[in-house]
Amino acid sequence: MKRRAFVSGVGALLVSACSKVADTKAGASLLSAADGWHKKAQRALSGRTALAREYEKSDISPFFRGNGSLSVDSDAYRAQADKGFAGWRLNVSGLVKRPLSLELDDIRALPQRSQITRHDCVEGWSAIGEWTGPQMSSILEKSGLLPEAQFILFLCADTLDGARYYESIDLDDAMHPQTIIAHSLNGQPLPVINGAPLRMRIERQLGYKQAKYLTGIEAVASLDSIAGGKGGYWEDRAGYQWYAGI
Numbered sequence: 001m002k003r004r005a006f007v008s009g010v011g012a013l014l015v016s017a018c019s020k021v022a023d024t025k026a027g028a029s030l031l032s033a034a035d036g037w038h039k040k041a042q043r044a045l046s047g048r049t050a051l052a053r054e055y056e057k058s059d060i061s062p063f064f065r066g067n068g069s070l071s072v073d074s075d076a077y078r079a080q081a082d083k084g085f086a087g088w089r090l091n092v093s094g095l096v097k098r099p100l101s102l103e104l105d106d107i108r109a110l111p112q113r114s115q116i117t118r119h120d121c122v123e124g125w126s127a128i129g130e131w132t133g134p135q136m137s138s139i140l141e142k143s144g145l146l147p148e149a150q151f152i153l154f155l156c157a158d159t160l161d162g163a164r165y166y167e168s169i170d171l172d173d174a175m176h177p178q179t180i181i182a183h184s185l186n187g188q189p190l191p192v193i194n195g196a197p198l199r200m201r202i203e204r205q206l207g208y209k210q211a212k213y214l215t216g217i218e219a220v221a222s223l224d225s226i227a228g229g230k231g232g233y234w235e236d237r238a239g240y241q242w243y244a245g246i
Ligand SMILES: Nc1nc2c(c(=O)[nH]1)N[C@H]1C(S)=C(S)[C@@H](COP(=O)(O)O)O[C@H]1N2
Pocket: 064, 065, 066, 067, 068, 069, 120, 121, 122, 156, 157, 158, 160, 165, 166, 193, 194, 195, 207, 208, 209, 210, 211, 212, 213
């Protein structure tokens, strides 16, 4: 993993030390055992509400490449795409007071945030784009959360190598001002390659956390019983860290 290129200062020392430990099998379980510590250390260094850097319009990359799934291989998705995703729904479920089923128009009607940020993929590339959508906090305000809720799961429409893509974050990141459900990139509806019609932007974390083709968000008390139990597609498969702070 080329994560090291994207971190700086004290955080870089910490993360690169951890990446080395994670290179061995014993180290990987050591690292997950220490996950709580690691998360707290990251937070202490960056501050819980620190903002990711935002850029100028002139910094926007001419092309924002797609990575991982570049579409959803289903007739249902193609039919949705043909009608501009007019029937797409985002379901808000799990440990919420009021489950929601939002249409794109509902999502566009919420207060909007635009942010020009840099996306860093562990495969060794970055791109700067302007993302627009409502803050996750405003959606969670509508649904309410039950006291047992600890994590927010992101459910995606695509499968990669036969398994459904998914991701998750904790409530600190869910309530962070730069955590938005984006429907637009550079002022246009999201291109299919970048996750149309909805994708997450969690700006203090790496590329694989930015779930595309979003169909649902679910509040849960624990990640243990979900898929491989590590909180995300790449976390389950390749030992990527669940807290992918930058
Ligand atoms: N649903 C879904 N989300 C995903 C992926 C994916 O394959 N499927 N790939 C992830 C990875 S590794 C990266 S770097 C970014 C790529 O976003 P982009 O396609 O807009 O460049 O999406 C992330 N979110």
